Amino acid sequence: MLAYTYLEHGKFELIEKPKPVILDDRDAIVKVTLASICSSDLHIKHGSVPRAAPGITVGHEMVGVVVETGSAVTSVRPGDRVTVNVETFCGECFFCQHGWVNNCTDQNGGWALGCRIDGGQAEYIRVPYADQGLDKIPDAVTDLQALLVGDVLATGYWAANISEITADDTVLIIGAGPTGLCTLQCVRLYHPKRIIICDIDENRLAFVQKHYPDVLTVTPENLQEYVCEHSEHGGADVVIEVAGSHDSFRMAWECARPNAIVTVVALYDGPQILPLPEMYGKNLTFKTGGVDGCCCKEILQLIADGKIDTVPLITHTVALKDIARGYELFEHKRDGVIKVAVTVN
Numbered sequence: 001m002l003a004y005t006y007l008e009h010g011k012f013e014l015i016e017k018p019k020p021v022i023l024d025d026r027d028a029i030v031k032v033t034l035a036s037i038c039s040s041d042l043h044i045k046h047g048s049v050p051r052a053a054p055g056i057t058v059g060h061e062m063v064g065v066v067v068e069t070g071s072a073v074t075s076v077r078p079g080d081r082v083t084v085n086v087e088t089f090c091g092e093c094f095f096c097q098h099g100w101v102n103n104c105t106d107q108n109g110g111w112a113l114g115c116r117i118d119g120g121q122a123e124y125i126r127v128p129y130a131d132q133g134l135d136k137i138p139d140a141v142t143d144l145q146a147l148l149v150g151d152v153l154a155t156g157y158w159a160a161n162i163s164e165i166t167a168d169d170t171v172l173i174i175g176a177g178p179t180g181l182c183t184l185q186c187v188r189l190y191h192p193k194r195i196i197i198c199d200i201d202e203n204r205l206a207f208v209q210k211h212y213p214d215v216l217t218v219t220p221e222n223l224q225e226y227v228c229e230h231s232e233h234g235g236a237d238v239v240i241e242v243a244g245s246h247d248s249f250r251m252a253w254e255c256a257r258p259n260a261i262v263t264v265v266a267l268y269d270g271p272q273i274l275p276l277p278e279m280y281g282k283n284l285t286f287k288t289g290g291v292d293g294c295c296c297k298e299i300l301q302l303i304a305d306g307k308i309d310t311v312p313l314i315t316h317t318v319a320l321k322d323i324a325r326g327y328e329l330f331e332h333k334r335d336g337v338i339k340v341a342v343t344v345n
């Protein structure tokens with residue numbers, strides 16, 4: 001089968017590999033129908049994910065059809081359309097029992113697919129702990145509608161969920177890339193009084209204005225003044241930092257009102273400064289990433305109910321044989337790209 005593979009630092013290539021087989025009775029084999037490209041794939045390509053193993057198939061955001069299950073798998077059967085969760089988790093350890101699946105203590109716990117074990121930018125993928133890692137896609141939901149459920153949408157859902165949003169809140173989201181836009185949709189489920197989203201890219205803000213006209217958009221210049229003018233208590237009640245740029249962490253806590261929740265979803269390239277003397281008395285609560293991606297079933301139901309729709313985020317589609325072109329578009333943010341779907345058949 002064809003598999004997009006991390007060969008060495010800076011080099012991915014579409015190569016022929018054997019089709020995966022069941023290695024454990026809790027595994028399932030999924031025939032991939034649609035995959036997507038994520039900025040974490042680029043982090044692997046450029047060597048900023050040291051645990052990524054050369055030779056692995058990349059890709060950790062995909063949907064497909066179950067073709068084979070191990071004898072211990074009970075939740076899915078061959079023929080089921082499924083989303084694949086970015087995180088592998090056993091469901092049984094201390095962390096899994098608390099819903100903190102990102103910290104599953106299994107040797108493959110956390111982000112393994114497309115990083116430490118073969119991922120899904122390929123014709124087939126082996127999914128460990130299939131009862132945890134796969135969720136059936138409701139009949140009313142298409143593969144395209146479900147494509148982002150396992151990774152960026154799971155992240156947005158988790159971020160909104162832990163941010164303690166109330167109906168009186170002004171919520172500031174920093175970053176309007178794919179994860180920021182998924183976060184925006186999930187924040188809307190909590191009906192806060194006001195949502196402000198900040199990004200440096202005017203095209204992304206234009207996308208927000210077109211699809212979510214009730215959301216306020218702003219660029220980083222004078223962000224703090226803008227947030228103060230558009231909130232009641234000297235800053236946002238909740239700040240969700242998704243951008244991960246060199247100064248976005250500082251922007252996040254500066255724009256928060258005293259006693260606010262600041263949720264940090266972003267993954268930074270370098271250390272950030274937490275200037276405790278400067279923020280003394282502001283009494284902030286920080287919550288940090290990464291995602292506990294164990295709510296895919298709930299997210300799929302929200303899509304089926306028409307409450308979340310990420311299809312507009314998928315701006316481009318390429319076939320697996322042309323995946324390098326998809327990467328080129330995505331990496332260089334060409335042609336207004338937000339997300340690229342990769343069709344596999």
Ligand SMILES: [Zn+2]
Nearest residue numbers: 038039040151
């Ligand atoms: Zn990702």
Ligand SMILES: [Zn+2]
Nearest residue numbers: 090093096104
């Ligand atoms: Zn576990």
